[in-house]
Each structure stands twice: as C-alpha cells, then as structure tokens.
Amino acid sequence: MHPRPTLRRLLPALLPLLAAVPAAAGEPASFIETFDRIDGKRWYISDGWTNGEHQNCTWSSRAVRVEDGILKLMYVPDTSGAGQHRCAEVQSDERFLHGTFEAKVRTNHRSSGINAAFFTYIGPVHKQPHDEIDFEILTRDTASVDLNTYVAGEPKNGTRVPLDPPSHEGWHVFSIQWEPERIRWFIDGKLVHEATETLPTADQKIFLSHWSTDVLTDWMGRFEPPAEPVALEVDWVAWTRPGETCQFPESVLCGAEE
Template identity: 45%
Template sequence: MLGPAGALLLAALASLPAIPARAQNIETAPSFVDDFTSFNRERWYVSDGWMNGSHQNCTWSKGQVSVSDGVLSLGFEKQKTKDREFACGEIQTKQRFGYGTYEARMKTDTGPGLNAAFFSYIGPSDKQPWDEIDFEILTKDTSKVQVNAYIDGKGKNEKLVEVPGGTDKAFNDYAFVWEKDSLRWYVNGQLVNTITDPAKLPSHAQKIFFSFWGSDTMKSWMGAFADPGRKLSLQVERVAFTALGEPCQFPESLACTIKQLGTSN
C-alpha cells in the first residue's frame, strides 16, 4: 500500500508530459555489399524524368547513371529538358534498411552550387515520416563533408567535418553506424560525430541513396552555382550495409573493426 510520499510521487509522475515511444525494433532488408562490377537493377531504382523541387536546377536522368570498371558514376552536365538546363544522376535502393553499418567509398568532382551525397531516407513519398541520415559534400569546398540527420522532418543536427586530402583528390570511406541508442559518423575509419539524444535518433527503416545535383537558389549553403563547362561526376567504388550484429561484408569494412553494440569505437 502506498504511503503519502508514494502517492505524491505517482501524482507528480502522472503530471509529466508524455514522452513519445521510440521504435526499438526496426525491420531491415538483408546485409549486402555492392562493388559495382555490374549494375544490379533488382537492388537499385534509377531516378529519371523528374526533380525534387524548384530549388534543384537539374532533372534526374537515367543517362547520368553508369557503371564502368567497377565504378558507379553519377553525372551532372548541361542537357536541356523542358524544365531545366542541366541533367543529374541519382539512385536509390528498392529495399529499406534498419540498424547497422552503412558504408560507401567515393570520390567527388569540384564546383560551386553542387551537392554530392550518400544518405539514407524515408518520407512522405513512401507514406512514412521524414527520417534521414546524411553525408553531403558541398563541392564548393572539397576539404569538408557535412553530416546531418532529420527526425520526422526536423533537422538542425548538421556538422561540417574535415576530409584529409579532400573529397576530390582520392576515394574516401564514409560510414555511419545506426543503433537503437546512438548514431555515429565516420570518415576513413575515424569517428567524427555522435548523436545519443533519443529525440534525434531515426525510428523508421530507410532506403539508401546516392545523388549528385545542383541548385541556383541555395547559395548561402551550396555556393553560387556556375556552369562548370564540362560533365562532372560523383564516383562510387563500393557501398555496403551490415545489419546490427551480423558479420562484416568485406575485409576493410568498418563493421570488422568496431563494436556495434553501444560503443563509440
């Protein structure tokens, strides 16, 4: 039987605002590694003939997606469509993925007003809340990459981190580890950012994306766009997903060298 103190405690707890439950079990597609010896159309959907909004100065085009000599290339070049002066490339997985290690090895071009991105996303187009985990290279400054996360459409978790040697000089390894209680970003195996606040952790399975696009209007973030005068590209040598607790997918994988159960390194 509760005494007066216990009754007061229960009353106080009852008066606290409810904290939304965060999903602890997220279904996921199986682990995989893709080294782009060929283009797996069962895995990847190619964006074609549309754009994400008025901020984008290019139209997604399947002609800007190619695979050669074990490298996926997403292009950006002058190519007039009915709506835009440029064409650009994007691919996304057909399946959705949950907790685990997401990795990509990639190299960018350089130029203001452009965004080369490796990220996971789910949102209204899939009749889901907007959750997203990002690596975005604003190629106006190839010495850095921006990491970020959106939770139910709310961002403001961005951080700029150094990429030693630059994103355009050589291939670099980008990875994030998404667990129930943390989200961590790595560049070339080095931890660069961590989020542990439950309110800032995604709770919905997401698709994996690569995209390379430009904007005339987002100048304060991406820089003032200038016609590069040539075809530019985002190149990807490898992408992998390793589900939480499963064996790593290739010898150099971050999942081989870190503990995935709640540790930061």
C-alpha cells in the same frame, strides 16, 4: 582502366561470409555492391523529375553509368544556356532499420552549387515522415563534408568535418552506424561525429545522388555550372545487419574506433 581495389579482388572469398548468417524472415540480408553492373533488383534509378523548386537539374537515367566497376553519377551541364541540366541518383529498393551503411566515394571536380551525397532517407513520397541520415559533399569545398539527420522533417545533429585529402583528390570510405540509441559517422574508419538525442526511427532507403541548386546559395554556394560533365564516383556500397561483425576488409566494423 581503373585499378581493381583490394576489396574487389577478395570479393569471391567474402561473399560466402555474407551469406553464412541468414536474415530473419522479411529482414534484408547484409550485402556488398561492387557495381560490375547496376542490379535492377537492388537499385532504382531516378529519372524524369526533380525533388522540388530548390533543384535546378532533372534526374536522368542517362546520367547514371558503370565504367570499369565504378558507379558514376554524372552531372551533365546544359551548355546551350537553356538550363536543362541533367543530374543523377540511385536509391535502394529495400528499406533498412539500423545497421552499418558504408560507401567508398570520391568526386572528380570542384563546382559551386553542386551536392554529392551518400545518405539514407524516407519521406512523404513513401507515405512516411521525413527521416534522413546524411553525408553530403558540397563540391565548392571538397575538403569538408556535411553530416546531418532529419527527424520528422526537422534538421538535427548537423556538423561539418574536414576531408583529407579533399574528395576530388582521393577516395574516402563513409560509414554510418545506426543503432536504436545512437548514430555514429566515420570517415576512413575514424569516428568523426555522434548523435544520441532526437534520432530517426523509420526504416529508410539508401541513396546516392549528385545534384545542383540555384536557390540554396547560403549552404551550397552560388551555382556555377561546370564546363563539362563531372561525376560522383562510387567504388562500392555495403550494408551490414545489426549484430553482424567484420564482413570485408574496408568495413568500419573491422577496426572502428569505439
């Protein structure tokens, strides 16, 4: 059994705090999602398509599961050699403009050509320009994570920072503080990157995904399918509305570097 984290034990006492300040009409309320189940009113599971020719796996609802309070986004290789690999993605139904986006994640593998990501996104499929804010673990090197934005389809503000321990050896809390005039990325409460120019402006959905490529080799490495199913594991996801303060102990808002 997976040991229950401190956050999960404290959650019953914390939920009233999240509800204490009502959201304005039409504005999402702050939330913590601990994945005792997949809430169909909050999350949509991608199923039955790919995002384009760069992706060599198909999103599958069968690759998304919850076990012992952990969301597992599986990557399931096709061992028959037919190339019918299955991968996993969930996305929020709601869209969010600014605020603090957080997730506690780890990978359980090191595999070239696979991407494990926590990010925000809106794009042409939503009849909007492509805007995005990213944490992306390229699992050929789990000791680093790529940070990036897209603004109107153009990559901006990109960098790569170390992860210690590597994501296949331990959990990390990824936090994005998105304000009108800056975006800050934090890992385990420590500021690792900041952008103040050419920022996204559209409200976006929250995504968690685990996928592979045959063609983006310069970035993600030569695709080498794992010998067995592997996972991006997610303990919790949270969003805190702009102006609200520390809502739960592991939040960056409870002690972020200024």
